[in-house]
Amino acid sequence: MHKLQDKVVLVTGGSSGIGLASAQLFQAQGAQLAVTGRDPQTLEQANDALGGKALVIRSDAGRLDAIDDMMAQVRARYGRLDVLFINAGVARPAPIELTSEEAFDEQMGVNLKGVFFTIQKALPLFADNGGSIIVTTSITNQLGSPNFSVYGAAKAGLRSLVKSLALELVGRGIRVNAVSPGPIATPMFDRLGLPPELAAAKKQAIADKSPSRRFGTAHEVAKAALFLACDDSSYLVGEEIVIDGGMSLL
Template sequence: MSRLSGKTALITGASAGIGLVTAKLFREHGARLAVTGRTETALAQAQQELGDETLVMRSDTGKLEEIEVAMQQVKARFGTLDILMVNAGLSRPAPFEKITEEQFDDIAATNFKGAFFTIQKAVPLLSRNSSVIITTSISNQKGSPNFSVYAACKAAQRSLVRTLALELIDRGIRVNAVSPGPIDTPNFGRRWGISEETIRAVREDFVEKAPLKRFGTPEEVAKVALFLASDDSSYVVGSEIVVDGGTSLPLI
């Protein structure tokens, strides 16, 4: 049960959803933990759930200076890192013609710029034999109407995984991705600015399209992240593991 004992992990966007569940699983497996998020109430709740020994930081991943402060805090508390899970992400649906520069920048700052600079600023802390995991999305390989910026950023993350996997391997850093399909997190659809009725309709549509006829759970994503974080995946480099119950498989 201690696949991460002796290791230190930083998970961004872990005050809720997939990140929080993964943080709990990593902790159960013996990791020392640091997590980030933005909303104070969610962070306070996460601190309670993850325990006092977890470093819980308010840090907006879209802002370089806040990433740097978070890395300084990690260095001061733990010295080095063995696992970095770049998980902070957000999506807001909007038709392509209606997307403003501000909306574009908001989505791109969290999902792409944030992922890029989080890894860059973490590299000096990452030990030899460390693992970087980016939470991408199946939207990076499918057409995703109304999610044009988000899907493009997730495709950029996929590209980054391939490039950094090669660029960082000589330092003993493995870079991989976990790519969720529809996952049943408490916030699913809640930040999209749409009615509960529309969220229900979207959910029913996803379930209808899913070969397993259900959403995935955050635990099902967390278990794959645990595999990628641990030495069990020591020969896995530059991969993206899809966790979508077959939703993205092409039909003939």
Template sequence: MNRFVDKVALITGGTSGMGLATAHRLIAEGAHVIVTGRTPRRVDAAVAELGPRALGVAADAADPAGLDAVMDKIKTRHCRLDVLFANAGVGTFLPFADITEADFDHAVGVNFKGVFFTIQKALPLLADGGSIVINASWTLTGATAS
């Protein structure tokens, strides 16, 4: 199927896992895909794997200024977005009693604040009939208290 021919999709957290798999699928169906990740090396590796229909932007989803830079690149290159997949997320896998305020703030920054501001900043670029998919997570502990 070619349901996404010439559609423009942004995938935050698109350098691995579900985000990278979604990027592969959308490209296979004809989309232009922008992937983000915090690490330039991983962003570059994802783009090399995805090919010429991919653009990578190193950005932290918890940083609104970084999200502005992502949207500026999309606006310059494509002028619009048809699909937003808000997928960036983090988890802290520690016993509950060991989670620090910094761990909590980081998770909330990416998993809640990041999703909120990604959507807010993408809306002006979202084409009529566009789609937003939110893959949110809230993981602070994978183990019980000791």
């Protein structure tokens, strides 16, 4: 028996990296999927990677009207939701002097505000016997990370959100938990806009600093997300699983 047999699962930011690896693992475990992202080309690739069987939605995770529309599409296709993996996230690292209000608002909007309202707007889709909500945070929510102050603050807010909403929703049989990745090899690092040589040097420095001497893989995070999505974690409430090769222990 598959771990998510016939469960309806929505993965935001499911078109790339951790979200796509999770969507593929969930699908292999019997889930019926909806995935989101913004970039049409990446969404097309995700559609292919998921064998054309998933509901692929172009949606901005930071906009409330887009979240409403996303939920309407999930309802129209599947009629309900069993698992919600809120994974879409954006990082725009910069020193404080160079951080614009627009960059601040985007990171807070997608990484914190959008998560809160995605949970709020998903609730009517959860059946009476509950379900599982998983949020992707980051180890920057407990470490000081120069140039990632806004991103880290949004992810720290998420950590708090997960605990409080876990207590609000556990009575309805909905478990809320988080995965907290350390450095994971995904396209995210390449989107930071660093020149290729600097990006390679930064990646090497991060790998050298890690107790595990490497980046994690998206699949390693996906396995933790699957654990939180399915009944194997039936007594886990408001927890955050850190997947970082030991980085945050330093």
